């Protein structure tokens with residue numbers, strides 16, 4: 001049995017999360033969530049019912065309720081007398097800083113909402129946001145929420161091609177971007193990708209206006225009549241804005257995530273339930289005390305973690321947080337710890353891939369800084385291996401900080417499985433158990449729930465939850481097929497393998513579908529395969545996620561070249577890697593590209609990725625009997641040895 005870690009009495013005494021919450025939620029699931037919604041969120045009109053599941057799997061939470069998410073995240077804190085509290089300590093990559101109080105944020109959001117109104121954005125219109133990690137990203141999201149215009153944030157590392165697909169799918173009429181962003185000390189262009197995404201050639205773009213924040217001062221091309229500078233349109237607006245309340249089920253945002261096919265899914269979330277769950281989880285899981293904590297979530301705003309645990313959760317709770325633009329090693333490998341020391345960060349939420357990178361850089365780096373302000377640590381994005389967990393607690397958490405390993409997804413909107421600090425005895429490597437209000441089980445291949453320890457099955461969620469996705473934008477059938485058909489309509493299929501240990505803790509074991517997890521980012525094998533075959537030299541491609549010490553998984557591609565295409569060795573490999581980066585974004589760039597004569601296929605023509613994974617992970621190749629041609633694996637391996 002591995003060592004577990006009991007909470008200290010001092011921590012338990014002050015903890016926001018309480019053991020009694022488990023019993024309360026088990027006794028009355030809907031009553032529990034109704035209480036969270038009323039206590040943590042301000043409603044213009046109270047709701048009549050917590051959950052309506054009569055149209056399952058399409059849920060209605062808090063029917064009849066009306067609220068404004070932006071008012072909940074900003075104005076009500078000012079009204080409560082906390083206008084002087086810092087909302088955001090912004091730290092630019094180059095060391096430039098901005099301090100934004102809740103009163104400042106209220107003015108900035110009002111100005112941006114007035115500007116968007118002037119640009120013709122109204123209730124229900126979609127706005128794409130393609131920005132670096134600067135305060136305007138938060139302000140733009142809150143301005144959209146204020147108007148009831150669902151935002152679709154696209155990660156700034158995605159390519160013009162990826163941006164084009166997302167703009168078209170959501171039919172966005174405005175794109176908010178920046179001239180450029182700072183990356184590793186240099187300005188990198190950003191607006192150029194927006195220009196290319198709009199001027200795509202194949203169809204007419206829905207985009208009427210591109211609003212451009214000046215950040216990196218790099219040269220940009222300008223389309224008169226379409227492009228407007230943020231400072232020209234926003235700065236002169238009135239600092240007040242009268243917000244309307246929106247229906248609890250009004251769409252708040254769309255966020256695209258990789259699925260098992262090449263086409264990304266537009267996961268959409270609504271207002272009341274989402275805000276309730278992110279506020280609740282940020283309080284009880286991160287043990288947030290808004291009046292005294294300094295909170296820092298290191299995710300990018302382009303991912304769901306940035307939406308839920310930089311923007312909506314912490315701001316709904318009135319937290320003070322750090323927003324950092326740059327990378328962990330610019331200008332030096334102690335940058336994160338310098339920031340923790342400078343602002344007195346007390347709650348840090350980051351990803352296992354970052355933790356493993358810090359381990360590699362060495363213990364002496366964090367040791368140079370005063371990290372004594374830290375009292376809670378969080379992990380998200382992929383399983384955290386026990387070794388990294390212990391290193392994190394020891395070297396960042398002073399040997400005492402509780403670590404919350406939080407399992408959730410873009411689709412779940414908020415944290416689902418996690419320990420509660422001060423309540424749970426911690427087991428490194430396990431996300432442990434569903435938080436109060438959430439129910440999960442593990443099913444076998446036949447769809448039967450089981451509890452035997454160490455047996456591997458599929459994680460499912462057994463009760464609707466407030467922040468659940470309400471669908472896939474424009475594709476209700478895909479929503480039903482993907483999540484509610486594998487084990488029948490009463491089980492939400494998460495796509496993750498899982499097991500219990502002897503103590504009943506849940507261990508998440510990674511994806512069971514064709515989705516990879518690289519540095520905590522979801523990438524689909526099909527999407528990268530289709531990028532590869534879009535290159536003129538490639539006939540066929542198969543992509544697998546192979547185990548990688550730092551990034552969790554790494555993208556490994558096997559390609560068959562077209563007749564007549566020359567295999568120029570390393571040059572071909574580099575060209576194909578760059579091609580994927582251009583088509584999807586640098587995060588999708590394969591670690592390895594292997595040119596092979598054949599791919600292993602079953603008789604029905606399905607590529608057996610399991611066998612390719614064996615090759616990519618340097619293992620003996622497994623059972624080949626179901627292959628149409630069992631000699632193919634030998635052929636592949638012989639070719640690679642040459």
Ligand code: 6R9
Nearest residue numbers: 380381382383405406407408409410508522
């Ligand atoms: C929040 C986020 C979701 C997938 C999920 C799972 C993996 C996330 C995890 C974890 C083990 C954890 N995942 N957190 N696996 N332990 N604590 O990451 O959302 O980008 O949609 O990814 O990430 O495989 O299914 P998203």
